[in-house]
Amino acid sequence: MSDEMLEVGVNVPDDMSPPPSRTxxxxxxxxxxxxxxxxxxxxxxxxxxxxxxxxxxPVYLLPGPLLILHTLITDFAILLPNLIVTLRTTLLAFLAAAFGGLLLGLLFTFSRWVERTLFPYAVILQVTPIVAIAPLIIIWVNNTQIALLICAWIVAFFPIVSNTAVGLNSTDRNLIDLYRLYGASKVQTLFLLKLPSALPYYLAGLRISGGLALIGAVVAEFVAGTGGTQSGLAYRILESGYRLEIPRMFAALLLISLTGITIFVCLSLLSNFLLRNWHESAAGE
Amino acid sequence: MTQTVMELTPSRVATESAVYRPLISLKSVGKVFRNGTEALRRISLDIPSHPQFVSLLGPSGCGKSTLLRIISGLDTCSSGSVEWPTSMHDVQARPLEQVGFVFQEPTLQPWSTVFDNVYLPMRLKGQRRKDAHDRVMEVLKLVHLDGFANNYPRQLSGGMKMRVSVARALVMKPKLLLMDEPFAALDEITRLQLNNDLLELWQAQGLTVIFVTHSIYESVYLSDRIVVIGARPGRIVADIPIDAPYPRSEEFRTSSVYNEHCRHVSAQLKAAMGRPGESSP
Structure with a gap:
């Protein structure tokens, strides 16, 4: 008995540490x-x-990193409105994908028929390049902002749906039996067992989709090429290219990368926080 | 020697005093899987209502786990019936609270603390966390884990996880504890320790335990009755009483009586395996 108890706290399995040759x-x-x-x-x-x-x-071919950094600081007032527009599209699309993906994933596990009927179309939507369908969506939807949102959403949506569906289906069979044994209701099984089981998968889906939402938003902005007050960072890149303001173009590019990194880091922190006590993916943090 | 042994065995004491009314009565239970495999054939077995430690012993794939699932109500039988003569529930209804189930793996919710894992059955029955607190702490104490209520499963060793699993099975005060090879994945030292603790629990709690195992030594050490199950199809080939007094200790494990029992059970098992069901496919 007491021998076992001593093991508490030194619970890192051997296979968690890298092999000796690589330490x-x-x-x-x-x-x-x-x-x-x-x-x-x-x-x-x-x-x-x-x-x-x-x-x-010459700077119109390739500006140096110091100049790019300098441009980012001096032109920040110009770039900030574009950043806000792109960020808004990205976040709204991401949120819509996070909720929509969860709902559809749930629907898939509740009804095999819904899954069989809809899943192929989710795959088609995913494998069709967004650059190819963005022009159509922009033509069909009058409001450019909503068109951009739809494009970004299409790209971000699929990883969340498929991860949620896989997560909900990978619930421990024995735990499901245990819930049955104690006569748990469907609602109890969903909220106490299936959703927590799916959480690591769902969070992994979110991490992929966060970056994809940004890519989708930027690609759609490129295709739409909107000017005016409602234009995003992609438009600023296009415009800087036309005007041969290459340092500003690089500064806008840098801003997009920084945004992507920030989104990824935030979602990783969220994931590690939620899984800190129980999941291997958050071990050793 | 044999005389004193018999007097101390709980099964003897109770069968002679009370009207015989089994806790569970399996009547000619058969199970055929959907793919046509016959898993169990004509299993008839009475589990008495006084505390008994019954082992279902057999080779892997003999259907002993299926039998346990049928007893628990997780699975249905294809023929025959499972009756609960002393139960208030009607025959068809699953006797929910009366059964605790311990799986081969600890089967804990990794996102819940030890406390919440043990509290789970009470929670599913709608009991508030506050009201359940005392009972949960009580069973944690029974399995010697009262200091670990706030730990998460991944912080525990394999043996401790199994203890949590046992505590969870006991929290609703079941009359019957079903265990499906619970210690098979543990190292020998931990398993022996858990065997002793389980016996202690079983005696103190007045439970009936049905313990599925493929270890002759484990079943002889623990049980006061061993039901040997033959394979293909699963059927009862011997029902052997182990008339050795409790509490049993390491001394019993090395005694000649223990060895004698092991040899006897082993011979029965061997005979069963060399004689497969006559009309099996």
Missing amino acids: FQSSAEKWLAFAAPYLFGLFFLGGWEAIVRIEQI
Whole structure:
């Protein structure tokens, strides 16, 4: 009895740590392992800056990283409204996908018929390139903002539906038996057992969809090419390209990347927070 | 020697005093799976209402787990019937609260604490968390886990998870505890410890335990009755009383009586396996 209890707290299974040949032994090595990606980034950016300066490459071909950073700061007032527009489209599409995907995933597990009937179309929607259908959607839907939203939603929707459906179907059979044994109602089984079981899968779907919603929004903006006050970062990239304001174009691109990274990090933090106590994917955080 | 042994065995004491009214009565139970495989044939078995420790012993694939599922109501039989003569429920209804089930795996909800895992059956019956608190802590104490109520399953060892599973099965005060090879996946040292703790629990709680196992040694150590099941189709080939007194300890495990029982059960099992069902496909 007491021997078992001693094991509490040292519960990291052996297979959690990397194999011996791949562990970093000394503290210097550990520091290097931590710094390696940053060092590579610095090396890359430094090389870029050096080549631009030594070869005297004109800014309309390739601006250096320092100039891009400088442009991002000076032009931030111009870029901010575009960022807000793109961000709004992305977030609304993401939320619609998060809720819609959950609902459809639930519907799939409740009715095999619904799944059999609708799932092929969800797949078709997913595999058809959004660039190809965006022009149609923009023609059909009068309001450009809503058209963009639909495009971003189509891209973000599928991973959530399929992950939710897989998650709901992968509930431990024995636990389902246990619920049956104690005469649990359908509602109890759904809320106490099936939804919690599906949570890690759902969160994984959210993490994929967050990035996809941004990509969908930007692609649709490119296709729509709207000007005026309601234009997003993609429009700013197009416009800067036409005007040969290449540093601003890069600054807008950088902003899109930063947005994508922020979305991913936020969703990862949310996932790790919700699964911190029980799921292997959040282990060792 | 044998005289004292008999007096101490609970089954003897009770069968001679009360009117015989079994807790469960299996009447010629048969099970044929949808693919045509005959899993069980004409199983007739009475489980008495006084505390008994019954092991269902047989090779893997002999249908002993199926039999346990039929007794619990998780599965239905294709022929015959399962009756609960002492139950207030009618024959067809599943005797919900009366049965605790321990699966081969701990089968815990990884997102719930130890407390909430044990509280689950009461929660499903609509009991409030506050009202259930004392009972949950009581059963956690029974399995020696009262200090771990707020831990999550992934913080526990395999043996401790199994204890949580046993606590959950006991929380509704069942009359019958069904265990489906519960300790098969554990290391030997943990398994022996859990065997002793289970016996202690069984004696203190006045439960009837039906314990499915494929280990001759485990079944002889634990049981006061071993039902040997032969394979293809699953059928009862021997019903062997183990007349050794409780509490049993490590001493019993190394005694000649224990060895004698093991040899006897082993011989029955071997005979059963060498003689498959005459008309099996």
